[in-house]
Amino acid sequence: xxxxxxxxxxxxxxxxxxxxxxxxxxxxxxxxxxxxxxxxxxxxxxxxxxxxxxxxxxxxxxxxxxxxxxxxxxxxxxxxxxxxxxxxxxxxxxxxxxxxxxxxxxxxxxxxxxxxxxxxxxxxxxxxxxxxxxxxxxxxxxxxxxxxxxxxx
Numbered sequence: 001x002x003x004x005x006x007x008x009x010x011x012x013x014x015x016x017x018x019x020x021x022x023x024x025x026x027x028x029x030x031x032x033x034x035x036x037x038x039x040x041x042x043x044x045x046x047x048x049x050x051x052x053x054x055x056x057x058x059x060x061x062x063x064x065x066x067x068x069x070x071x072x073x074x075x076x077x078x079x080x081x082x083x084x085x086x087x088x089x090x091x092x093x094x095x096x097x098x099x100x101x102x103x104x105x106x107x108x109x110x111x112x113x114x115x116x117x118x119x120x121x122x123x124x125x126x127x128x129x130x131x132x133x134x135x136x137x138x139x140x141x142x143x144x145x146x147x148x149x150x151x152x153x
């Protein structure tokens with residue numbers, strides 16, 4: 001017969017250039033211990049929905065300014081509060097798809113959403129085209145995901 005115990009294992013993952021740490025309880029043999037943080041992926045929040053209220057992308061060659069602005073309602077449809085990381089799947093004019101948190105550009109992070117409630121997130125980025133060597137004439141918001149750091153009971 002085997003002996004089992006529960007341990008808290010730390011994980012580290014990256015989304016949009018930022019590192020996130022989270023802990024999961026897992027069952028292991030009694031002679032095993034937690035290791036140093038290991039690479040992992042944050043689980044996606046189930047029963048999560050979103051509505052895009054506004055999406056605006058303009059690249060004005062005349063003023064040499066590019067603006068990306070969007071508002072999204074994040075909906076936690078669960079019976080528990082959550083702590084997590086909203087991230088956006090974007091697509092550029094050259095068909096490049098990427099995930100990002102736009103963390104530096106958020107008006108409100110929505111890193112905590114109460115049970116059965118919503119949080120509105122706003123992203124606003126305005127740059128001079130010469131500043132970041134941007135050559136975009138199109139960018140799309142394909143979908144929004146919410147990476148779950150932990151459930152709050």
